[in-house]
Amino acid sequence: MQKRRTTKKIYIGNTAIGGDSPITVQSMANTITSDTENTVNQIKHLESLGCEIIRVAVPDEFSAFSIKKIKNGINIPLIADIHFDYKLALIAIDNGADAIRINPGNIGSENKVKAIVDAAKSNDISLRIGVNAGSLEKNLQKKYGITPEALVESAERHIKFLEKNNFDNFKLSVKASSVPLTIKAYELLSSKTEYPLHIGITEAGTLFRGMIKSSVGIGTLLSKGIGDTLRVSLTGDPSEEVKVGWEILRSLNIRKKGPEFISCPTCGRTEIDLVKLASDVEKALEKLNEPVTIAVMGCPVNGPGEAKDSDYGIAGGKGLGIIFKKGKVIAKVSEKELLSAFLNLLRNDGYCID
Ligand code: SF4
Secondary structure: OOOOOOOOOEEEOOEEEOOOOOOEEEEEOOOOOOOHHHHHHHHHHHHHOOOOEEEEEOOOHHHHHHHHHHHHHOOOOEEEEEOOOHHHHHHHHHOOOOEEEEOHHHHOOHHHHHHHHHHHHHHOOEEEEEEEHHHOOHHHHHHHOOOHHHHHHHHHHHHHHHHHOOOOOEEEEEEOOOHHHHHHHHHHHHHHOOOOEEEOOOOOOEHHHHHHHHHHHHHHHHHOOOOOEEEOOOEOOHHHHHHHHHHHHHHOOOOOOOOEEEEOOOOOOOEOOHHHHHHHHHHHOOOOOOOOEEEEEOOOOOHHHHOOOOOEEEEEEOOEEEEEEOOEEEEEEEHHHHHHHHHHHHHHOOOOOO
16 A cells, blocks of 8 residues: 555535545435435435435536535535536535536636636635546547546646636546546546545446446555545445445555454355345444444354454354354354344444444
């Protein structure tokens, strides 16, 4: 792991991005934004999974005016995602958005971008300048093709424009759906600027492929010390984005929120439906926030020993299940009662899992 690069600290609401602040996990709601009830419910669920910043699409005025109601119903900072129409950004800011994400390339004239900058300044909110391989300026595409240099030059143009307008309260992203292109672009950008970086692989794909692409791309960048906040983009339920984001941070030992799960790979000694048991345990502990290690093992003979470094564990076989703590067996129960007995033990030990 390389040392985290030094970046400037900015804020989205009360949440710091960059500098010495923790690398945060973001997601984006996929409800119709103006359906505020559904949007708030989804965001609250994402909050419960550890989402720290949320973005909503603002494609029309209804959505822009909905920001106020949504903000009142949630506890995490809210970013309005604006394309093409700068007026929607102004309405979103008026309605309390904590930050605005724009791609200045599709907002149009400099005056329109300046209107957003002025509103952000007077409301003391930050912006994300989101450069995207899919919407790169035509002249840069012609000069470079879709390359890291093109993405970074686009970002640099926007940086210059914002600085010319005495604005430095922003973070940057240079996303592509290609993992190597994204990694190179962020490496290049990070060598040229100290503004905080929002990292991710855009349009990464459906759950399986998207998870792998995001983990490889985001994981590589983080291990090079690059990235101040991240979003995993998946075609599907944003809950998965939050879970994958946390798992990436956890697997690199960057942040330790919630449990770490260990489960054995199974072998000829496995005497229980371990795949189901392991996923039932993960699901049941979705709301556990403490950094405990939980093991789910396939046989009672080797399981506790192989998982002796875990804080808590279960192993099953031949109708019988055992529960162990720090490698020591503390209870034997029937296989049917294994999960509920295990959850009761965690509750009795003071863990909040419900
Ligand atoms: S814990 Fe038991 S079932 Fe699982 S891999 Fe080890 S020996 Fe096999």
